[in-house]
Every structure is written in structure tokens, then in C-alpha cells.
Amino acid sequence: MDNFNGIEPPMDTVGNIRVNNARIMCNNVFVHYSDKRAIDNLSLDIEAQKVTAFIGPSGCGKSTFLRCLNRMNDTIATCSVTGEILLDNQDIYAPEIDVVPLRARIGMVFQKANPFPKSIFDNVAYGPKIHGLAESKSHLENQVEEALRRAGLWEEVKDRLDQPGTGLSGGQQQRLCIARTIAVSPEIILMDEPCSALDPIATAKIEELIEELSEKYTIVIVTHSMQQAARVSHRTAYFHLGRLIEVGATKELFTSPHHKLTENYITGRFG
Numbered sequence: 001m002d003n004f005n006g007i008e009p010p011m012d013t014v015g016n017i018r019v020n021n022a023r024i025m026c027n028n029v030f031v032h033y034s035d036k037r038a039i040d041n042l043s044l045d046i047e048a049q050k051v052t053a054f055i056g057p058s059g060c061g062k063s064t065f066l067r068c069l070n071r072m073n074d075t076i077a078t079c080s081v082t083g084e085i086l087l088d089n090q091d092i093y094a095p096e097i098d099v100v101p102l103r104a105r106i107g108m109v110f111q112k113a114n115p116f117p118k119s120i121f122d123n124v125a126y127g128p129k130i131h132g133l134a135e136s137k138s139h140l141e142n143q144v145e146e147a148l149r150r151a152g153l154w155e156e157v158k159d160r161l162d163q164p165g166t167g168l169s170g171g172q173q174q175r176l177c178i179a180r181t182i183a184v185s186p187e188i189i190l191m192d193e194p195c196s197a198l199d200p201i202a203t204a205k206i207e208e209l210i211e212e213l214s215e216k217y218t219i220v221i222v223t224h225s226m227q228q229a230a231r232v233s234h235r236t237a238y239f240h241l242g243r244l245i246e247v248g249a250t251k252e253l254f255t256s257p258h259h260k261l262t263e264n265y266i267t268g269r270f271g
Contacts, residue, residue: 051235214234
């Protein structure tokens with residue numbers, strides 16, 4: 001068994017992995033890259049219309065697990081996922097599941113802002129167009145405006161929608177990517193370290209946005225910043241060596257962790 005500083009992770013996770021109003025239920029999930037195990041028998045519920053944060057040292061599996069939730073790991077040839085991940089009690093890894101509409105329902109915002117080499121308008125309009133969600137040109141324009149408003153970007157870009165999205169600042173590009181994600185009306189938004197490349201002012205804007213979006217969307221965020229997790233999330237899950245060590249209400253996990261590994265991490269003894 002893996003160990004760190006002489007402490008072995010428990011076979012059973014500390015904290016309640018189950019919640020009453022789960023949108024996603026994960027049961028006994030294993031992830032391998034070829035013969036290397038990246039996620040080890042992980043079970044966890046994602047609560048509806050709340051922000052759940054995944055924290056832990058680099059390489060602990062938090063981003064790998066996040067990508068399981070909308071099957072982004074399917075794009076990696078050497079990656080295999082076993083176990084059960086249920087969205088509203090339907091197994092998203094079932095053979096009949098089409099990943100295209102699945103990824104519209106479970107959108108993703110990546111660590112590095114990745115606007116398309118298109119105009120600001122076309123970046124946001126792309127999803128509604130390919131998914132056939134726009135009934136007319138005016139409907140599409142309304143969808144783009146609504147998404148940009150929800151992403152807190154409309155007032156900054158409304159007079160230059162025909163200009164390249166790549167010409168925006170880093171923080172604006174990340175909010176553009178969030179607008180692009182929510183333009184297809186997802187139910188869940190996954191965020192993989194969305195602020196790691198941003199300055200403190202841009203980070204604060206994204207964090208405010210996460211709080212606003214959680215009123216409508218279920219959000220899961222991977223963050224290397226414990227302070228960010230404490231600020232934006234309702235529940236926090238601590239990962240270590242591919243295992244879920246502890247999960248619980250964010251305030252409780254940061255003030256009264258129940259496992260020594262969690263305590264050592266949040267107090268800066270390792271990680």
C-alpha cells in the first residue's frame with residue numbers, strides 16, 4: 001500500500017461520501033493509465049447546485065477524477081475507467097451513451113483559457129450552433145448575450161463582439177470560455193484549476209462568478225489553492241495518492257480535519 005510520512009491512507013474514506021440531493025454518484029471508480037493506477041476505488045457524490053472542491057498535492061488524481069465525470073479521459077488511448085458514475089441514476093459509461101450531448105450537459109472549463117481563433121461572438125455561438133439549440137439568428141444572438149452576461153463579460157465586450165476572442169486579457173479569456181460552456185445550457189460545470197494562470201484581480205472575478213453560477217449550476221472545481229477552495233466551495237474532498245482521504249463541509253474540513261493526512265496537508269506539513 002502507498003504511504004506518506006509513515007501514514008497509510010485508510011481503506012474507508014473519512015466523512016460522508018453520500019449526500020441527499022446528489023446529481024452525480026460515483027461508486028468504486030478505478031482509473032488506470034496503462035498499468036499505472038491513478039484512481040483507487042473512489043466513491044463520492046456530487047451535490048446539486050453546490051460547489052464541490054477537489055484539493056490535494058500535485059499528481060494525487062484530482063484532475064484525473066474530474067475528467068471522469070464527463071468522459072474526457074476517453075480521449076486518452078492508454079486510460080481505462082472502471083466502476084460506476086451515475087448522472088441522475090444513469091451510468092454515463094454505459095455503451096449507449098453518446099458523449100457529445102453528455103459533454104453539453106456536463107461542461108468543462110480548463111486550466112488554460114482556450115478561446116477558439118474566432119470572434120468573441122462566434123466563440124460563444126459555437127456550441128448552440130453545433131448542438132442545434134438556436135431557432136433563429138435573433139435567438140442565437142440572445143443566447144450569446146445571456147451567456148456573456150452570466151459570465152460577467154457582456155459589459156466589457158458588447159461593443160466588440162466581432163473582434164477575436166484571443167485579443168482579450170487572460171481573465172477575460174477565461175470568462176469567455178465560461179460563457180462558451182454555459183451557452184449550451186449545461187447542468188453541471190467542471191473547472192480544472194481555472195484561475196491558476198490568472199492574477200489576483202482576475203481570480204477574484206472568477207470566484208465571484210463561481211458563487212453566482214452555483215445558484216443555477218452544479219459546480220466541481222479542482223484547485224491547487226486551499227484558500228480558493230475555502231472561499232468558493234460548499235464541500236471539499238481531499239485526495240492523496242489516487243485515493244479520496246476525506247470529504248465534508250468545507251468549513252469543517254479546514255478547521256477540524258478528521259484524518260492526519262488531511263491535517264498535514266492543510267497545515268502545510270506536506271504537499
